[in-house]
Amino acid sequence: MSEDLTVYMHVLSPFATMAVSFINHLGLPFTEHSINIATGEHKREWYLNINPEGKIPAIKHGDVTIGDSLKICKYLVEVNELETPAYPYKDTKACEEIEVKLRYVEDMEAKSKLLIREGYFNPIFFGGVAISQEEFLQKQKDLQDVYQNLEDMLAENETKFFCGDENATLVDFYYFNIMYHAVDKDLISLDDFPLLHKWFQEVSQIESIRAIRARTTRLMRLVHVYGNYIKPVIDCVLCKRR
Numbered sequence: 504m505s506e507d508l509t510v511y512m513h514v515l516s517p518f519a520t521m522a523v524s525f526i527n528h529l530g531l532p533f534t535e536h537s538i539n540i541a542t543g544e545h546k547r548e549w550y551l552n553i554n555p556e557g558k559i560p561a562i563k564h565g566d567v568t569i570g571d572s573l574k575i576c577k578y579l580v581e582v583n584e585l586e587t588p589a590y591p592y593k594d595t596k597a598c599e600e601i602e603v604k605l606r607y608v609e610d611m612e613a614k615s616k617l618l619i620r621e622g623y624f625n626p627i628f629f630g631g632v633a634i635s636q637e638e639f640l641q642k643q644k645d646l647q648d649v650y651q652n653l654e655d656m657l658a659e660n661e662t663k664f665f666c667g668d669e670n671a672t673l674v675d676f677y678y679f680n681i682m683y684h685a686v687d688k689d690l691i692s693l694d695d696f697p698l699l700h701k702w703f704q705e706v707s708q709i710e711s712i713r714a715i716r717a718r719t720t721r722l723m724r725l726v727h728v729y730g731n732y733i734k735p736v737i738d739c740v741l742c743k744r745r
């Protein structure tokens with residue numbers, strides 16, 4: 504039962520939006536608890552008791568606590584014994600296919616994080632030094648290589664979703680969520696990946712995904728205004744005071 508489910512998240516975290524969109528897709532009720540990464544709330548003792556890795560997302564479900572977006576999604580389907588094509592946990596063959604298609608998860612996570620952090624958040628939000636154009640292009644190229652692997656995977660089957668034409672699965676939820684955070688910030692383009700581009704349009708219409716992406720977009724607009732217009736003024740005032 505999921506009445507006592509709390510999801511610790513932030514709409515700017517791809518992994519958190521992945522978990523939230525999937526849980527909403529499953530129709531499970533939960534309480535959302537937004538974690539303030541900027542103030543280091545995810546490293547406080549109370550949160551480390553929930554997720555010792557100090558990362559978001561995480562869940563508390565009764566006495567059970569779990570971190571990691573994919574583990575969370577799989578656990579919730581199984582513990583609630585849900586019959587869902589999004590993760591048909593009783594169907595060994597289907598689950599094997601899902602695991603095979605998720606083989607680029609580590610690469611996707613590492614390379615997306617680097618590009619988003621170094622190419623976007625550090626310079627605009629946390630006041631870090633922007634990386635050189637050369638370094639940026641290299642990080643972009645590294646992520647493009649992962650996108651090419653996904654493009655090839657779609658080309659192998661020529662299906663609407665990664666695991667068939669009928670239903671989006673955990674695979675689509677995972678890759679879409681990690682991708683949209685980079686694509687919507689114009690850090691990378693899908694123009695060179697026609698199949699991925701078509702798939703992206705398809706998955707973007709799933710209601711729970713559309714909803715969480717819209718929330719990210721709204722907050723990103725504020726981040727943009729803050730980083731480009733408000734923060735420079737504050738920095739200037741503080742600098743003149745010194």
Ligand SMILES: N[C@@H](CCC(=O)N[C@@H](CS)C(=O)NCC(=O)O)C(=O)O
Pocket residue numbers: 515516517518519545557558559560570571572573612
């Ligand atoms: N593999 C994890 C990755 C989670 C992750 O790295 N989350 C980031 C936010 S996007 C985080 O909490 N970073 C804080 C830190 O590493 O200190 C998952 O899928 O949930």
